[in-house]
Amino acid sequence: MGSSLFFRHALLPTGWAEDVGISIIDGLISAVTTSAPPPPNAVTQPGIALPGIANLHSHSFQRAISGLTEYRDAATNTANFWTWRDMMYRFALAMDPDDVEAVATLAFIEMLESGFTSVLEFHYLHHAPDGGHYTNIAELSSRIAAAAAGAGIDLTIAPVFYAQGDFAAAPPSPSQRRFISDLDDYETLLRACEPLARMVIAPHSLRAVTPEQLSALTGLVRPGQPIHIHIAEQTAEVEACLAWSGQRPVEWLRAHADVNPQWCLIHATHTTDDERAGIARSGAMVGLCPLTEADLGDGIFPLRDYAGAWGLGSDSNIQISLAAELRMLEYVQRLHYRQRNILATTALPATATAAYQAACAGGAQALAINHGITPGAPANIIALAGDAPDIALAQFVFGGRQLLTDVWVHGTKRVAAGRHNLAAQAEARFNRVLHKILERT
Numbered sequence: 001m002g003s004s005l006f007f008r009h010a011l012l013p014t015g016w017a018e019d020v021g022i023s024i025i026d027g028l029i030s031a032v033t034t035s036a037p038p039p040p041n042a043v044t045q046p047g048i049a050l051p052g053i054a055n056l057h058s059h060s061f062q063r064a065i066s067g068l069t070e071y072r073d074a075a076t077n078t079a080n081f082w083t084w085r086d087m088m089y090r091f092a093l094a095m096d097p098d099d100v101e102a103v104a105t106l107a108f109i110e111m112l113e114s115g116f117t118s119v120l121e122f123h124y125l126h127h128a129p130d131g132g133h134y135t136n137i138a139e140l141s142s143r144i145a146a147a148a149a150g151a152g153i154d155l156t157i158a159p160v161f162y163a164q165g166d167f168a169a170a171p172p173s174p175s176q177r178r179f180i181s182d183l184d185d186y187e188t189l190l191r192a193c194e195p196l197a198r199m200v201i202a203p204h205s206l207r208a209v210t211p212e213q214l215s216a217l218t219g220l221v222r223p224g225q226p227i228h229i230h231i232a233e234q235t236a237e238v239e240a241c242l243a244w245s246g247q248r249p250v251e252w253l254r255a256h257a258d259v260n261p262q263w264c265l266i267h268a269t270h271t272t273d274d275e276r277a278g279i280a281r282s283g284a285m286v287g288l289c290p291l292t293e294a295d296l297g298d299g300i301f302p303l304r305d306y307a308g309a310w311g312l313g314s315d316s317n318i319q320i321s322l323a324a325e326l327r328m329l330e331y332v333q334r335l336h337y338r339q340r341n342i343l344a345t346t347a348l349p350a351t352a353t354a355a356y357q358a359a360c361a362g363g364a365q366a367l368a369i370n371h372g373i374t375p376g377a378p379a380n381i382i383a384l385a386g387d388a389p390d391i392a393l394a395q396f397v398f399g400g401r402q403l404l405t406d407v408w409v410h411g412t413k414r415v416a417a418g419r420h421n422l423a424a425q426a427e428a429r430f431n432r433v434l435h436k437i438l439e440r441t
Helices: 060-065 081-094 097-114 139-151 183-193 211-218 235-245 249-256 273-282 290-295 322-337 351-367 389-398 423-440
Strands: 002-012 015-025 028-033 043-051 053-058 116-123 154-161 227-231 263-267 285-288 309-312 381-384 404-409 412-416
Touching (some): 002 351, 043 389, 043 404, 053 097, 053 309, 053 351, 060 081, 060 423, 081 423, 097 322, 097 423, 116 404, 139 154, 154 183, 211 249, 227 249, 235 249, 285 351, 309 322, 309 351, 322 351, 381 389
Parallel strands (some): 002 043, 053 116, 116 154, 285 309
Antiparallel strands (some): 002 015, 381 404, 404 412
8 A cells, every 4th residue: 555745844864855755655665755746645744754763672561660669768768770670570570461561552652652653672571470481471572562563653572581680690589580581481482472573682681691691692693683681770780790700791791792783782871981982893882761761860871972873762661752862861961071962963963853863773773673764664754843844853852842743653643633542542541550550569
């Protein structure tokens, strides 16, 4: 089936263009015209077209705890990543498959409403609450896939391998029992997930896998298939890795694995100048999750002098907003360097435009997908209100204005006038589920 869209302005891989016709066949962009009349039968759209961005790191079930961790522990008077993790584990143990699907559906709808058109679900909630297997080992992965299909977002799934509680083969805690797999189970899980969506290989972190397991996992990676791993998110993780190995996490990983452009290093927050330069030279990329990293007090990845690729993830889904992720990323750099417009470049001096283009390219690399408003790419497009492209995009990112109007995924409109048609239904279902989970925890 074919269709065509026509926009006064659009952001192409080469930059802004005027009078842009986008022809779509079977969900893919078949042709792009510029400075020309609309293609035959094109639907003329008001506003400005942008390529949809891939959300490269999501734990959708954590959408259920948004807003529930904003307090100090009364007994210890502390609040940090590890106290947050305790709450996350409580919810992870309380959610049944229907809950997982309901929460993921709302999360994916909110991603679409914010401008994310693709998502990589870093999925480690595999087993039943008692740690036993479901009859279908991919039961919860299938629920994630069902949620994505219902919402209409483009899904890549990362079944996560998680085998130990910490470095030096520390046993997992009881709270981690739904995550734990051995290599045989993991390969079975991969085969079961294969029909559900695109897949990437995902060792959870260096603290959750042994060196031997990491080597086996990298052996499962197919040519061109991404491999994603959490790394150097917390200073305590860096210190534990040093105590275990004498090396920092990124240092150890690059010494023991062929880190190349297929790798996406999530967070990489606490890295040295040399480590960041090594990541860039390898062609690997970093997955930055600015809202989550700020919420958890992780720290700041210093992006100004980093020469490699990067992309954005919503991670814990404390707030699902493409604009807010971009804004937080730029603002924490300003606080770190005490300068402005850090993400702007010589070629793209408009900060929001430069950041958007970089995030779009990085997200595509992380998921190994084609991207952009260009022939052969999926017709994943968002539209903003306005007629001055750089200004409208800056107001979207920095002005807090709700300028997003429409979203298409594979040529199908999923959001109209800023709202997904299933949003109200999904919100009501989520609220029922949340009430039920709170009663259990």
